[in-house]
Amino acid sequence: MLKPLLRKEVKELLMERSILIGIIIVPLIMFPLIGALTSFGMRSAITYVAGVQEIGFIDQDNTDLSGKLLPNMLRDNGLKPISLDCHDRSECTRIAEDMNLKLVVIVPSGFSENFTSGLRSKVETIYILRSLSFSEITACEKLSSTLMESLKSLAEKLHGGKLNLEFLKHPADERSTIIYLGRVLRAPIEALASMLPTIIFGLPLVAMMTASYASSISATSIALEKESKTLELLLSLPVRRFMILLSKLLGTLIIVVLGTISFMIGFAIYGLMITSAFIPETNVSGVIQTSFTGSFITPSPIFMAVVLASIFLGMIMTTCLGILIGVLCADVRSSQQLVGAVVMPLTIFPFFILVFSSMENLPIGVKLALLLDPYTHFFLAIMKGFIGDLASAAFSLAVMVGATVAMLAIGSWLFMGERLITMRIGFKRKSI
Amino acid sequence: MKPVIVKDLHKSFGDKEVLKGVSFEVEEGEIFGLVGPNGAGKTTTLRILATILKPSRGDVWIMGYSVKDNPEKVRENISYLPEDAGVYKHLTGFEFLRMISEIYGVGRDGFDRGVEVCGLGEALSNPLSSYSRGMKRRILLASALMIQPKVAILDEPTSGLDVRHAVYIRKMIKKHVRDSGSSAIISSHNMLEVEYLCDRIAFIDDGRIIAEGRSSELKQIYNAENLEEVFTKIIGGV
Numbered sequence: 001m002l003k004p005l006l007r008k009e010v011k012e013l014l015m016e017r018s019i020l021i022g023i024i025i026v027p028l029i030m031f032p033l034i035g036a037l038t039s040f041g042m043r044s045a046i047t048y049v050a051g052v053q054e055i056g057f058i059d060q061d062n063t064d065l066s067g068k069l070l071p072n073m074l075r076d077n078g079l080k081p082i083s084l085d086c087h088d089r090s091e092c093t094r095i096a097e098d099m100n101l102k103l104v105v106i107v108p109s110g111f112s113e114n115f116t117s118g119l120r121s122k123v124e125t126i127y128i129l130r131s132l133s134f135s136e137i138t139a140c141e142k143l144s145s146t147l148m149e150s151l152k153s154l155a156e157k158l159h160g161g162k163l164n165l166e167f168l169k170h171p172a173d174e175r176s177t178i179i180y181l182g183r184v185l186r187a188p189i190e191a192l193a194s195m196l197p198t199i200i201f202g203l204p205l206v207a208m209m210t211a212s213y214a215s216s217i218s219a220t221s222i223a224l225e226k227e228s229k230t231l232e233l234l235l236s237l238p239v240r241r242f243m244i245l246l247s248k249l250l251g252t253l254i255i256v257v258l259g260t261i262s263f264m265i266g267f268a269i270y271g272l273m274i275t276s277a278f279i280p281e282t283n284v285s286g287v288i289q290t291s292f293t294g295s296f297i298t299p300s301p302i303f304m305a306v307v308l309a310s311i312f313l314g315m316i317m318t319t320c321l322g323i324l325i326g327v328l329c330a331d332v333r334s335s336q337q338l339v340g341a342v343v344m345p346l347t348i349f350p351f352f353i354l355v356f357s358s359m360e361n362l363p364i365g366v367k368l369a370l371l372l373d374p375y376t377h378f379f380l381a382i383m384k385g386f387i388g389d390l391a392s393a394a395f396s397l398a399v400m401v402g403a404t405v406a407m408l409a410i411g412s413w414l415f416m417g418e419r420l421i422t423m424r425i426g427f428k429r430k431s432i
Numbered sequence: 433m434k435p436v437i438v439k440d441l442h443k444s445f446g447d448k449e450v451l452k453g454v455s456f457e458v459e460e461g462e463i464f465g466l467v468g469p470n471g472a473g474k475t476t477t478l479r480i481l482a483t484i485l486k487p488s489r490g491d492v493w494i495m496g497y498s499v500k501d502n503p504e505k506v507r508e509n510i511s512y513l514p515e516d517a518g519v520y521k522h523l524t525g526f527e528f529l530r531m532i533s534e535i536y537g538v539g540r541d542g543f544d545r546g547v548e549v550c551g552l553g554e555a556l557s558n559p560l561s562s563y564s565r566g567m568k569r570r571i572l573l574a575s576a577l578m579i580q581p582k583v584a585i586l587d588e589p590t591s592g593l594d595v596r597h598a599v600y601i602r603k604m605i606k607k608h609v610r611d612s613g614s615s616a617i618i619s620s621h622n623m624l625e626v627e628y629l630c631d632r633i634a635f636i637d638d639g640r641i642i643a644e645g646r647s648s649e650l651k652q653i654y655n656a657e658n659l660e661e662v663f664t665k666i667i668g669g670v
Contacts, residue, residue, distance in 0.1 A: 008523060228518035230518045232514040232517065236483065236511070240504065417486065418484065421485065
């Protein structure tokens with residue numbers, strides 16, 4: 001009984017050009033594009049003017065240059081170096097974390113010898129991130145640029161115009177380590193700043209667009225039955241209403257699975273582009289770039305699994321929401337408008353709030369309202385999955401499952417009676 | 433057992449009462465016509481018979497099954513052709529008929545019957561979106577008759593069709609009822625069609641049946657030459 005209805009659903013949906021473009025072709029183009037842009041962004045990281053900040057300072061060279069002149073120059077540029085007494089990197093990092101420092105500068109032995117000879121020296125930096133917010137990364141980015149400015153000023157002070165311009169321009173290479181939640185990324189902070197919006201916000205946004213399309217498809221599949229006047233015929237067939245609802249859901253989900261596969265392919269290409277973005281390479285913009293593999297930025301299999309689970313659940317959830325909307329609307333245009341009116345606020349608000357703030361900083365009312373929105377959990381699952389907080393990601397996924405079941409129950413209830421025929425929400429233009 | 437018994441049917445949408453106690457019966461092998469002006473309650477009555485709407489009061493029994501209590505059993509015994517029904521534009525004629533035959537479980541015979549009833553030949557390989565209005569109506573009628581329902585409910589079966597398609601459809605309806613011995617309920621505005629097709633006719637206005645009988649009886653009672661005149665005398669002109 002289900003088979004012929006399902007076959008009809010799939011064929012009707014697959015033959016719709018708008019569905020094909022939105023659910024399959026768009027993700028296949030968008031994700032590789034995001035990957036390419038992220039890769040480009042990381043290679044062309046920009047240095048900004050530094051601000052005033054306390055930083056950790058470890059002098060392993062023990063010379064006047066490293067112990068007095070460089071710290072003074074850092075002070076002149078608005079930084080306040082605090083000497084750290086530590087024996088290894090992990091201890092230094094722990095002390096810096098305790099002191100709430102964002103940056104630790106390590107001057108290795110041999111720095112002064114090279115610097116006074118006009119040879120490019122090396123400094124090591126450790127950036128300690130407490131969040132992956134824009135402000136945190138921008139602050140670190142400014143610290144990095146101030147450090148480089150200080151080194152340039154020091155080179156000019158020591159050598160004036162006697163040495164080659166190349167040295168004065170890049171007196172030292174920065175070997176950076178970024179630490180976030182105990183995980184390590186060896187890459188310039190500027191690169192992280194340029195790629196983070198894409199990973200944290202671009203990815204969920206495109207994923208959301210793909211998932212939202214599911215609501216549009218399912219709403220269309222019901223509204224189209226009303227508009228093309230096939231609904232009455234369908235409802236008079238000797239099949240249970242639940243079977244009709246099931247065929248609608250499964251038909252849409254088959255399309256959605258195709259969308260997920262398309263998403264996976266696009267996402268895999270994106271992952272490959274991210275992973276291959278940092279091939280060991282020196283002297284690019286005065287910094288040393290190191291391999292990305294194994295860092296917290298590389299899409300891990302678990303993160304990929306969380307993203308895919310979120311996408312798939314998000315699609316099922318929005319499919320059910322679309323069914324509800326389709327039942328309420330008189331025609332396709334009304335259903336599309338109602339999808340926009342319902343799905344957009346449900347997705348856009350949590351998206352922007354989570355981009356520019358964090359749940360912790362919100363007033364309790366807003367926080368509760370956000371947590372009641374299942375799409376907040378869609379974003380949270382991806383974000384928590386990204387930082388490896390699997391318990392929170394699993395909780396968000398569970399909320400999405402609950403919301404899906406609730407919507408399915410309401411959809412079934414609407415399908416059982418004559419509401420499918422009698423309920424009508426129209427979006428008509430006012431005549432002038 | 434009478435195939436269709438409609439008893440004191442009421443239907444309201446909000447405050448508006450659309451049906452105000454409609455009652456009629458349809459005999460086996462009979463084509464019953466429901467005639468009335470726009471908004472009289474014809475389509476609502478047929479939708480209740482087809483289990484798409486639920487009666488507010490009263491009930492309908494089709495082949496002994498109540499539309500209130502056993503809508504699924506009712507649906508197994510009927511076919512319904514809604515007024516102005518659309519088609520699934522991406523399915524071909526063959527695919528549509530196959531879907532219907534599989535849902536009703538009438539197999540290859542039913543499918544072949546559908547192909548024969550619609551008489552569309554090679555056009556059945558084409559998507560339904562390419563069909564003219566008349567062709568769409570023919571394939572929908574075929575889908576309603578191929579399953580050999582005990583009761584065919586046909587709402588304005590020839591509405592908006594040219595003479596060629598309208599004549600074809602009327603012939604097919606009459607042939608189906610004659611061959612199968614089943615019953616049909618038809619609503620129509622076309623008095624010639626009603627006179628040609630229907631064994632008995634009920635005039636409905638403002639949610640009530642106001643006259644019922646054979647065409648000849650009605651003409652005699654109202655001293656009219658044809659059904660249009662009967663209609664005008666019962667319901668009034670514009």
